[in-house]
Amino acid sequence: MRSHEAAEWWRSAVIYQIYPRSFADGNGDGVGDLAGVRARLPYLARLGVDALWFSPWYASPQADAGYDVADYRAIDPVFGTLAEAEELIREAHALGIRIIVDVVPNHCSDRHVWFQQALAKGPDSPERELFWFRPGRGPGGDLPPNDWQSIFGGPAWTRTSDPDGTPGDWYLHLFAAEQPDLNWEHPRVRQEFEDVLRFWLDRGADGVRIDSAALLTKDRALTDFDPEDPPYPHPYTDRDDVHDIYRSWRAIADSYPDKRALIGEVWLPDAQRFANYLRPDELHTAFNFAFLGSPWQAGELQRVIDETLTIHAPVGAPATWVLSNHDVPRHVTRYGRADTSFNLEFRQLGAPTDLTVGTRRARAAILLSLALPGSAYIYQGEELGLEEVEDLPDSVRQDPMFFRTAGANLGRDGCRVPLPWSGQEPPFGFSTAVSDAMKVEPWLPQPKAWKDLSVETQTGDPDSMLELYRAALALRRKSAQLGDGPLTWLPAPDGVLAFARGVTGDRSFICVVNLSGGAVDLPVGGTIALCSGALESGMLPNDTAAWLVR
C-alpha cells in the first residue's frame, strides 16, 4: 500500500462517476436509482475503483438532470430515500469504496423554497437578496438587466411576474431559467452551504465534487461585457473573492479526523489561474479538462501532461486525468473523428467518426491516464467502450442545452444513455424489475448494437474493453510506482510517448504509447505487463499502449 494512501487517499484514487439516472434501474421505472447502484456495488468492487462520485441525487424537478436542486438534504424520490443513500454509503465503505457527493452551489432549483419565497414576497423583499433580482432595462423594463448569455444558450435573465400578476423584475441564471443563481455575497447563502457540506460529511461522504466551482461570485455591478474580449477578472467567472469560500470549506473538511476531499469542477483556459484553486488551504484536486480536450496527438498530449504537472507541483496538489464525463461527447467517438480535440465551444456533435479507430485509441488512452501521476476518473460506461449516441430522436432529448439553442446544439443526452448490463435486447438488464407485462422503456433509448458491449458479453473476453479496465486497475493497485509520484520521460521516436514511474533508482514501471502512425519497436526493454492491443511481430502497433516492468 502506498504510504500516503490512507491519509490523502485522493492523491492516487481512481474515481468512478455515477450518473444515477443512467447507471442501473432497480425499480423498473426506466430511470436509474440507488437500488440499482446498490445491486451493482459488487460490479464496481470487482472493477477495482477506489471511490464513486455521484452526480446529483437530491430532490429536484430534473430540469437539468438534478443539477437544479430543490432540497440539498433530501434524495429525489425517483432515485430513492435518504435512508437508502446512508445504507449505500455504508455498503460501499464495507467494500472499501469511498463516496463523493456532488454539491451545486452556484444555483438552486426555481422550486427551492428560497426562490419560491423570493417570488412570493416580491420586489425589495429580503428573500430576493439571496438571488440576483434586478429591474429590466428599456421602456417598461422589457429588456434584460444586462447582456449576459446563459451557458446553455439565450439570455441569462428571465422576467418574473409580481405577486399581483404584473410583469416584474428579472433574475439571473447562468444556466437554465429553472436554475436561479445564488447571491454568494449574502451570509445566509454561505452559512447554508457550509451546513450542507457538514450534512453530507456527517453522513459519511468522503468528499464533495463542487459544481461550476469558478462561477459562484459575481461583480455586483452586473456590467455588460463583450464575450469576444472579456475583461479580467470576468464579471462571473474566476473572480478573486471566490477563493474565500473554498478556504472556509477547506477548514470544515479538515475538521474531520479522517480525510475528506474537496474536488472542484474548474473549467478555465488559464492553467495558472486553475492552479490557484488548489493552493494548500483551498481545494484538494480539480478536474483536468485540458487533458480531456487535448487532441490524440503525441506532442500536444506531452505538452498538456507537462503543463499539468508543472502547475500542480508548486501548490502541492495531485494532478487528475479525465477522459469523459456527463457533459462531453464520449471519447470513443471523439477519438475517431478527424479532429480529436474538444472544448465546450467546439463539440463537433455529428462530425463523422470511425468507432474502430476511436475504440483502439480509447484503449490506449486509459493505459496512458492510469499510468500518469495522480488520480484518475472513469465515467460510467467508458469501461464498456460505449460511444456517444448521436442519432437520438429530438422527441426523446431532455438536455436544456438542446432546447435553449432550439436544437442548434444537440446537447449532452448522447453521453447519458442508460448502460447495457446483459441480454440481447434493450433495456439490456438496465431495468431489473421489469416484467414483460409492465415493460417500461429506459428514459433514453439504447442502441441495439450495445448487446455486444454489455457487461455480460464482455465479462471473460480477454480482448474486451471491460477486461482491459479490470486488468489495468488491478495492476495499478499492485504497482507502488503508480498513482501519486514522479514521472520521468524516456527517449522515444517521434510520435511515441514513453515515460517511467517510480523514484530515482527504481523507475521500474514504464508506459509507452504509440501515436506515430505506424508500428514501432519498443523504445525500452522490459516485460510487458499489459498492452492495449496485440504486438505485431514484436512491434507496438499504432494507437497502442503498453505497460512494461523491469
Ligand code: GLC
Ligand atoms: C456543471 C455540470 C453540468 C450542469 C452545470 C450546471 O457543469 O457538470 O452537468 O449542467 O454544471 O449545474
